[in-house]
Amino acid sequence: MSTRARVALGLVLIVALIAPLLPLALWSVARGWFFPQILPANWTFAPWMQAFAPRSEIPGALVSTTLIALAASALALGLGIPAGRALGLYRFRGKVLVELALLAPVIVPGIAVGLGIHGVFLRLGLTNSALGVVLVHLVPTLPYVIFVMSGVFANYDAEAEAQARSLGARPLQVLWHVMLPAIAPGIVVAGLFAFLVSWSQYILTLTIGGGRVVTLPLLLYAQAGAGRNDQAGVLAMLSLAPGLVILALVARQLTGRGMAIGGTR
């Protein structure tokens, strides 16, 4: 294929990928943008001003969405790094079963368990709280972290740890000076994607949060459901922001090895 054809095809691909974002962006600065207007007749920043007005729920939702996603990804890393290490470095009986169990939440659709998880959390007294929402976000995030980290550990040279120990290093020193530097890029990628997966959740947040825990996706559906396209446009733009920032930061690592993650679901 000629270079020109490649560039042209690449352009078509990129345009198709960006196109759905265009009406969202336009609505966030428009008022009354109806068919057959191609571009809005009334351009205004009013939707943004309204979104950040004193009585708006959006600033609070921004904070809670961020905090929940931070907590969920930190927990997922805490649980997922050891598990990824075990899967990446060891062979043992029942490994296939363990892998299947840990990755099952990815292949069994969320709604199949979501309705039941509500019952589990009620019995644990975790519904309607941010804590419960953080915990339920482990269901979609943890498998991704384990997935990525087991890939990272599969390429990790555990011999270096043995050498460090034979030179007299204590376990914590080995952990800090040998293992951590080697797997740091993997941790960053896994953590950031866990953050994004949590950031995007809707139905699990609604069922477990009971409407008390208000996150951006909840507001997005509520505003779209009320026909407030301008507010939905603002919320869509806000929902895109962390992904774009993170992408700019880790663009290099993403295409590298260990990129077994699924993006946001």
Added chain:
Amino acid sequence: MPLSDTAEAVNIVLGEVEAGATTGAVDMIWINGENFRTMKQGDLAWCGYVEKLPNAELVNFDNPAIANDFGTPVEGCEVPWSRVQFAFAHDTARTDAPPRSIPELLDWIAANPGRFTYPAPPDFTGAAFVRHVFTHVAGGPDALIGPFDQARFDEVADETWEILNGIEPHLWREGTTYPTSITQLQQMFANQEVDLFFTYDPAEVGTAVVNGIFPETARSYGLRDGTLANTNYMVIPVNAANKAAAMVTQNLLLSGEAQLEKAQAEVWGAATVIEPDRASDEVQAGFAALERHPSVVSIEELGQAALPELQADWTSAIEDGWIDNVGN
């Protein structure tokens, strides 16, 4: 609470009560009709406190339209909040002379193919539209008052489905599919995909214009043969964690001042459930001086032909019947 559906809130309460949770997430639900019947049947509603609210004396509980929620007796289990009445809407820039009765509407649909549709039940507003046709076929609401009657239902339903299936070729997308929500119909009306809109809350047409959802030429209007009207309420779940706070809130929302505030066009424009002459002089004067948004049909004009809502057994039978006979 940003739940898109009252049924979702009822479900949360149900799940909690099933699991034995005594301090629930939901302290108060804005509710009526089938959802209230569900809560009352399942003993999910907290009852018997309503008369204790000081502002309850502003309400005329002897009014059958307030004492019955879609035919289910309220019996002190919920506090009325607003009255609403179904209305249609058109854009004067596109449609000068919209149909003003169900028979006229049926003719209009045939004469304007592709320009009308309604949301598929179980959407609340779509189901209410179907009830209008059903009531029309029955020859008026009097024939449907009272408990569910299978024989009468079958008789009316057959003809209703025949009419609704008959107009399908003239509907949006030839009736092969229907909008899934009233919001979808709202967007389609705003974007000239269809020419008529309807809502169970005509004040919504005014707020839609204020918020730039509808053009300023949008107008709501009633039907000569009447449109359905109902009261909506606030209920406290039996397992609510903060019952006292919910009662205070309900009492506040029932006060003359709050009811007046809510009736202001720029706030909401929702019709009150209290008797203004039982309230303070200021509130009475406020109600007398109410202005309404030019896009909203006046409550007096609409109220001249108000049809009572059917009992919940009727409404769910009509919904299920539509899904089985028309919506497939």
Added chain:
Amino acid sequence: MIGRGHPWLSLAPALCVIAVLFGGGLVLGLAGSFGMGRGDAGLDAWIAVLSEGRVWRSLGLSLWIAFASTALSCVIGLGAALLLRRRFPGQGMARLLFQINLTIPHAVGALGILWLLSQSGFLARLSAGAGLIDGPAGFPALTQDRFAIGIIAHYVWKEVPFIGLILLANMQSLGDDPESAARSLGASPFGAMRLVLLPLLRPALIRAGAIVFAFSFGAWEVPVLLGQSAPTALPVLAWQRFTDPDLAARPEAMAIAMLIGLVSAVLIRAAFARRE
């Protein structure tokens, strides 16, 4: 130090969390579908669900959505990966833009697709502006349509970069050697790709495809915005029953949810079994 000696210690916390949240959810969902905790335990909900034509039509629609989305995502994703692996001007930028969708929440994408493709959406307005159509009805029905085009378009839009990036990563670790060896043995570029590269990529493609399949089969957020009124996608039907004011519909909701999980698991298992 973590993981020394036996792996079970490092696995235990993650396994416990998944067992309680995920396993517990499945067990309670299953119990709910048998009407447990409601006094009248039995198979009623399953019998009702499995004998209902609407459920089967919804299942058919969801299978169509999932198969079409997965197949198109895999084919286009593979094409995109082949396109982006060679050097060309602006390649770095193209790869960066290619990754954006990975980070976009499904809710945002679905709303964007709706406003882009609906009969009064952005493309329809461009067509009207160009004089190609007279009004919204002249534009083809691409959302809330019988063939679920809008839903499939969303999944393909979202998953092409996912498949593409996984394949790119795999191609990078394979390097050029397998293909150049085939070329030096006389294979055409296309032949080298078909006979050497594709079989090497297949395991990764099946893994990624399984994730796409499971998601597009079971997601609620997308068909609820982009789907038609009847039949609805199976997850939408399950949620409708879950939030039905009639309490008796709840065990049916659980049964449909379990059906979704079961069908998805069985089909994905079958895909992996064929590989082995």
